[in-house]
Amino acid sequence: MELVRGLHNLSPDHAGCVLTIGKFDGVHKGHQAVLLNLREKAKQLKLPAVVMVFEPQPEEVFTPQSAPARLTTLRDKIELLTAQGIERLVVVRFNAAFASQSPETFIHDLLVDKLGVKFLVVGDDFRFGKQRTGDFSMLEQAGKAQGFDVVSTASFRLADCRISSTAIREALHNSDFELAADMLGRPFVFTGKVIHGEKKGRTIGFPTANMRMNRCSTPLKGVFAVRVQVNGDTYKGVANIGQRPTLNGERMQLEVHIFNFNASLYGQVIRVIPEAKIRPEKKFASFDALKKQIVLDACEAQTLLASM
Template identity: 65%
Template sequence: MELIRGIHNLKDVHKGCVLTIGKFDGVHLGHQAVLGQVVAKAKTLNLPATVMVFEPQPEELFTPELAPARLSLLRDKYTQLKKLGVDRLLCIKFDLAFAAFSASEFVENLLVEQLGCKFLVVGDDFRFGQGRVGDFSMLQSMGKKCLFDVASTQSFQMKNCRISSTAIREALNDDDFALAKQMLGRDFTIAGKVLHGDKRGRTIGFPTANVLLKRCKAPVNGVFAVNVRVRDCIYPGVANVGHRPTVNGQRSQLEVHIFNFNENLYGQFISVALIHKIREEMKFDSFELLHQQIQQDAIEAKQLLAVS
């Protein structure tokens, strides 16, 4: 799957597509139903199936304090979209300059002139253009004028699917990881590159792989029993997601201790599936008390994951 970063990287070869636009946060089963049909439509028309997303998401630019926690980052979306057979992922930088595009400029310049869109699938609540004046009915009327068809995501689903990113966030907030898994079609995971930490964990026999959470907000917080994918292998472990208040941590990050694992992971990409929540993150009065709690967390994680 081709990743196109920014409008400036659109070339003549990219003209002509079946396009869908959205956040696709989590790429859950509802998204997958729509995307599967977008891919099928693209094959019927012999055109590339193209997904357009925005980074950051609009509310993260205008009202970051109100923006919902991200279920997936761009890398996560790329991975899932590729599995679904999408041909191209267009990531548009959402900034004040792009937000100033009029609704007609968005359609005529981007969708028609640069992308050559022949079939468009969007939510019927999709708004676009400066002041969010563009809506679904405007797309339909401009589609007739500019010779592209428009369908809503609801009409493009074979069955009524009430799954939503909001519902998944609520399930995660309620520590219902089984329900989140049902809606996602897979375990909820956090993935990223392992960075150097302060190496405190190795001094007490619990070395951790540290992944910085590059999000406005994390959708989860606390200590979890996890399964960790390292390359093509899965290992059980225990992880903390948060700010590490006991050691006055400032950055939101994931720290995962993999049971019976001795390899150097620095610089490697890992994916951590959250299986069960053990407890909330808390501040301890001493590092020794934290050490004792980590030992208990590891025992509980092993019991939950049924590993010795």
């Protein structure tokens, strides 16, 4: 899949496509149905199937404190869209300047001039342009005038499809990982690069691989029994996702202790799959109290994972 980062990297060679615009957060089964139909339409028209996403997502710019937790990072999204057979991903830098352009400019300059769209798939609630004044009806009218078709993602989804990113976040909040996996078409996973931490875990026999949560918020917080994928191998472990209140932590991160694993993982990308929630994150009266709880958490994680 070709990745186009930023509108300045679009060239005349990119004109002519079948396009869908959306968040595609999670690239779940509902999204996959849309993408399958998009590919079929692209094949009929002998044009590339193209996805456009905004980065960061609009809510993360305008209302960061209430923006929904992401199910997938951009890295994950690229990998998943590639697996769906999408030929090109256009990542538009979303900021105040981009949001302030008129809807007419968005249609004429981007969709028509730069992308040469021939078939467009968007949600019927899609809004764009200054003060979100552009809507589905405006796109339909522009399509008739400029020679491209516009359809709603609803017509491209599975029949009676109730899958949504919101429903998946709710399933994760309820620790229903089986339901979340069913809607996603795969287990929910945290993917990231291992960074250096404060190394306090190793002083009590529980060294951790630390992953920074580069998201406005995370769909999961607390202590979990997990499986960890490292270089194609899968291990069992216990993970804390949160801000480590006992240690006065401020940034959101994931810390995972991998059972029976001693190799260094710094700088490597790992995948952490939550299997069961053990408890919420809490602040303990002392580091000694935290140490005792970590031992109990590890024992419970091993018991839960052994039963799965």
